[in-house]
Amino acid sequence: MRLVTLFAVTTLSAFGAPAFAATVDVPAGANAQERLQTALIDAKPGDTVRLGAGRFELSEGLSLDVANVTVAGAGEGKTILAFDGQLGAGDAFLITSSGVVVSDFTMQNAKGDGVKSKGADGISLLRLTVEWTGGPKASNGSYGVYPVASSNVLIDHVTVRGASDAGIYVGQSRNIVVRNSRAEFNVAGIEIENCYGADVHDNVATHNAGGILVFDLPGLPQMGGHSTRVFHNEVVNNDTPNFAPRGNIVAGVPTGTGVMVMANRDIHVFDNHIDGNASAGVMLVAYLQTFTDPRYIPLPRDIVVRSNRFGRNGFAAVWPGGAEVAAAVGGSLPPVIWDGVDTYTHPGGAAETIPARLAVSDGPVVNLRLKTQGAPATAAQPTVVPNLITGDLREPPAIVLPAGQDR
Amino acid sequence: MLRFGAATLILAIWALNAAAMSAPPPAPPVDDAALMADAPAPVLSAYHLFTDVHGRVPAARVTPYDIATPLFTDYAAKTRYFYLPPGKTARVDGPCLIDFPVGAVLIKSFAFPADLRRPAADVRRIETRLLIHRPTGWVAQTYVWNDDQTEAVIKRAGLRVPVAFTDALGHARSTLYGVPNVNQCKECHSQNGVLAPIGVKARNLDRQVDLWTGRGLITRVSRIPTGATPRWDDPALPAADRARAYLDANCGHCHSRAGLASNSGLFLTLEETDPAVQGVGKRPTAAGRASGDLAFDIAPGRPDESIIVHRMASTDPGVMMPPIGRTLAHDEGLALVRAYIEGMR
Numbered sequence: 130m131r132l133v134t135l136f137a138v139t140t141l142s143a144f145g146a147p148a149f150a151a152t153v154d155v156p157a158g159a160n161a162q163e164r165l166q167t168a169l170i171d172a173k174p175g176d177t178v179r180l181g182a183g184r185f186e187l188s189e190g191l192s193l194d195v196a197n198v199t200v201a202g203a204g205e206g207k208t209i210l211a212f213d214g215q216l217g218a219g220d221a222f223l224i225t226s227s228g229v230v231v232s233d234f235t236m237q238n239a240k241g242d243g244v245k246s247k248g249a250d251g252i253s254l255l256r257l258t259v260e261w262t263g264g265p266k267a268s269n270g271s272y273g274v275y276p277v278a279s280s281n282v283l284i285d286h287v288t289v290r291g292a293s294d295a296g297i298y299v300g301q302s303r304n305i306v307v308r309n310s311r312a313e314f315n316v317a318g319i320e321i322e323n324c325y326g327a328d329v330h331d332n333v334a335t336h337n338a339g340g341i342l343v344f345d346l347p348g349l350p351q352m353g354g355h356s357t358r359v360f361h362n363e364v365v366n367n368d369t370p371n372f373a374p375r376g377n378i379v380a381g382v383p384t385g386t387g388v389m390v391m392a393n394r395d396i397h398v399f400d401n402h403i404d405g406n407a408s409a410g411v412m413l414v415a416y417l418q419t420f421t422d423p424r425y426i427p428l429p430r431d432i433v434v435r436s437n438r439f440g441r442n443g444f445a446a447v448w449p450g451g452a453e454v455a456a457a458v459g460g461s462l463p464p465v466i467w468d469g470v471d472t473y474t475h476p477g478g479a480a481e482t483i484p485a486r487l488a489v490s491d492g493p494v495v496n497l498r499l500k501t502q503g504a505p506a507t508a509a510q511p512t513v514v515p516n517l518i519t520g521d522l523r524e525p526p527a528i529v530l531p532a533g534q535d536r
Numbered sequence: 537m538l539r540f541g542a543a544t545l546i547l548a549i550w551a552l553n554a555a556a557m558s559a560p561p562p563a564p565p566v567d568d569a570a571l572m573a574d575a576p577a578p579v580l581s582a583y584h585l586f587t588d589v590h591g592r593v594p595a596a597r598v599t600p601y602d603i604a605t606p607l608f609t610d611y612a613a614k615t616r617y618f619y620l621p622p623g624k625t626a627r628v629d630g631p632c633l634i635d636f637p638v639g640a641v642l643i644k645s646f647a648f649p650a651d652l653r654r655p656a657a658d659v660r661r662i663e664t665r666l667l668i669h670r671p672t673g674w675v676a677q678t679y680v681w682n683d684d685q686t687e688a689v690i691k692r693a694g695l696r697v698p699v700a701f702t703d704a705l706g707h708a709r710s711t712l713y714g715v716p717n718v719n720q721c722k723e724c725h726s727q728n729g730v731l732a733p734i735g736v737k738a739r740n741l742d743r744q745v746d747l748w749t750g751r752g753l754i755t756r757v758s759r760i761p762t763g764a765t766p767r768w769d770d771p772a773l774p775a776a777d778r779a780r781a782y783l784d785a786n787c788g789h790c791h792s793r794a795g796l797a798s799n800s801g802l803f804l805t806l807e808e809t810d811p812a813v814q815g816v817g818k819r820p821t822a823a824g825r826a827s828g829d830l831a832f833d834i835a836p837g838r839p840d841e842s843i844i845v846h847r848m849a850s851t852d853p854g855v856m857m858p859p860i861g862r863t864l865a866h867d868e869g870l871a872l873v874r875a876y877i878e879g880m881r
Contacts, residue, residue: 162693163693163694166693166694166717166719167692167693169719170692170693170717170718170719188696189694189714189717190853192717192719192720192723193719194719194722215853216696216712216714216853216863217714217853217859217860217863218720218853218859218860219826219853219854219855219856219859220859223719223723225719225722225723225726225729225796239854240852240853240854241824241826241853241854241855241859242824247796247799248729267825268825269825270824270825270854271822271823271824271825271826271854272822272824275822277799277822278798278799293824293825294822294824294825298822300799300821300822301799346821348801348812348813348818348819348821349799349801349821350793350798350799350801351799373824373825374824374825374827374828374829375827375829375830375831376819376820376823376827376828376829376830376831376832376843377820377823377824377827378819418819421812421817422812
């Protein structure tokens with residue numbers, strides 16, 4: 130059964146951990162659902178729930194609502210949480226408390242999202258593998274790891290494969306680090322959406338439909354995404370045909386996209402290796418759909434693309450108009466594509482033009498000159514320029530996580 | 537065998553004694569100390585909220601109530617009560633949640649009649665859920681009834697219970713009913729991350745508010761009207777009003793600005809007035825595969841192209857809405873929401 134050991138905790142955390150914390154061991158084996166869920170319910174702030182090696186066959190999504198708890202397995206591939214028989218509770222592991230650390234296990238075949246954290250101040254996902262073992266399929270769960278409406282988010286050494294939306298997805302959050310992680314065979318590899326302040330670095334995004342996406346969408350409690358640095362990543366061979374259900378925003382990501390920035394401001398893309406992405410190396414675009422939210426700005430602006438190592442990209446663009454644009458500019462697309470949209474109409478109001486200050490020194494750049502938000506790419510009047518420097522743009526500061534979180 | 541025989545003998549003697557008495561002994565009062573204790577009682581009967589072993593006869597100060605438009609839970613029949621400690625009253629201030637004092641308990645039992653067309657016959661009680669108002673806030677507990685229907689035992693980690701019944705149209709139905717774990721209680725009962733009641737809003741209680749005011753159970757602290765939530769099954773009311781009330785009761789606890797689904801931007805409480813946040817022409821945010829290849833939460837006039845309908849009709853754990861609290865689709869609720877969307881222009 131469960132072994133409980135007590136040891137003194139020498140430091141008090143920001144979340145009010147008690148002076149003593151317990152480690153609760155939950156071995157694999159029969160009745161895993163009730164034993165593990167009970168341990169997660171009974172945990173006290175500061176406790177560690179330690180999952181043994183072996184398979185945990187789970188029949189329901191798990192949940193944790195206690196602050197400052199660590200849930201740690203015996204290692205990826207050693208501790209396996211298997212959700213093949215999941216009957217209910219969409220998210221495989223839902224965390225609704227702050228200061229939680231989840232580490233060192235493999236999660237397989239969640240019916241909905243993998244690890245979701247809502248509303249946390251402090252969430253760390255470390256050394257996890259979240260996968261759908263049947264390969265990329267539209268019936269796979271949506272997100273692998275999914276912190277949302279949270280602050281101080283750390284995703285480190287996480288591997289996600291097979292998500293039918295985004296493998297690593299951070300939404301409506303602030304102060305985020307995604308590093309040393311691997312996303313493959315997902316629709317989107319890594320997606321930062323409606324976030325304030327993210328560093329995405331030293332990751333590998335490969336064999337997704339799209340590698341790394343930085344998006345801002347209308348109609349959400351947190352909008353106006355800004356200040357994300359995407360650097361030192363391997364964004365290579367994103368070539369899995371987009372298998373997202375229609376209607377989702379990522380269903381519009383062309384198969385073979387390396388990095389895509391949609392809306393947002395102060396996004397810096399640098400020092401990445403971007404190669405083998407058939408539709409585009411880096412794509413800077415406005416939100417394409419109509420919207421009713423008067424607070425929303427659909428344009429990408431204050432964007433820097435520099436010092437990336439580009440291989441062969443944009444050699445077989447599948448986005449509408451892509452082939453025509455390629456033909457017009459000499460057969461293959463340059464590494465950076467900007468839609469040229471700098472004007473949009475406020476819902477129920479007047480048109481507004483916002484100068485899209487760009488600093489793209491990684492040319493050549495193709496400007497599609499679509500001008501107005503909502504214009505389809507088939508209306509492009511492409512022109513290629515060596516570089517595109519229209520502003521002197523300061524890099525957002527490096528993300529600093531609380532000292533106790535980033536050890 | 538010996539022990540069993542002795543127990544039977546004792547029971548028999550007790551029964552004889554009870555029968556010999558001219559009046560039954562007075563039922564013990566509700567055990568306030570047990571309700572306020574940190575650890576939940578192992579069995580429901582320890583609280584003395586009911587005077588019979590079957591949990592059907594409420595104790596003194598335990599008041600039954602009904603709400604205009606309830607949450608669908610696999611066609612379970614629900615009985616609801618609230619308990620107020622001696623000397624305490626609840627406060628009503630307009631249409632919103634009734635302010636229950638510390639010490640109050642909300643009690644809800646879930647049961648299945650063998651045949652929904654005969655709701656009083658062959659009723660099998662599955663679980664009784666409590667929301668207890670402690671000085672530190674509300675806590676949730678769930679008790680699961682035994683096969684003999686004589687005691688309910690605390691169940692904190694959730695449970696699947698096979699149930700079978702005949703539905704209103706005479707069709708046989710069966711499912712693996714889900715008793716929620718205590719975290720799941722809070723997934724619905726969450727207001728900015730704090731556990732809170734949902735259904736006991738004055739607007740859901742209609743004339744009961746006046747009734748209880750007259751009995752001294754509640755105090756009206758303002759003249760703000762309490763309003764009246766439309767009854768989802770009242771054919772005299774417009775489908776749109778009934779559907780909004782249905783979505784409020786079945787979705788609005790999560791899909792609200794303080795609820796667990798606040799990040800979706802889809803807000804389905806009756807207090808919302810902007811059609812866009814109610815899903816009309818709204819694109820999905822993080823629905824993933826659950827969008828079912830559809831572009832809008834509500835496509836006016838086109839229920840078959842509306843994600844809300846798709847997810848209400850689903851029983852796939854990664855698609856269905858609500859994600860907990862049901863395993864079956866609610867045919868009648870679905871028909872109502874379809875009619876509401878059909879009627880939109």
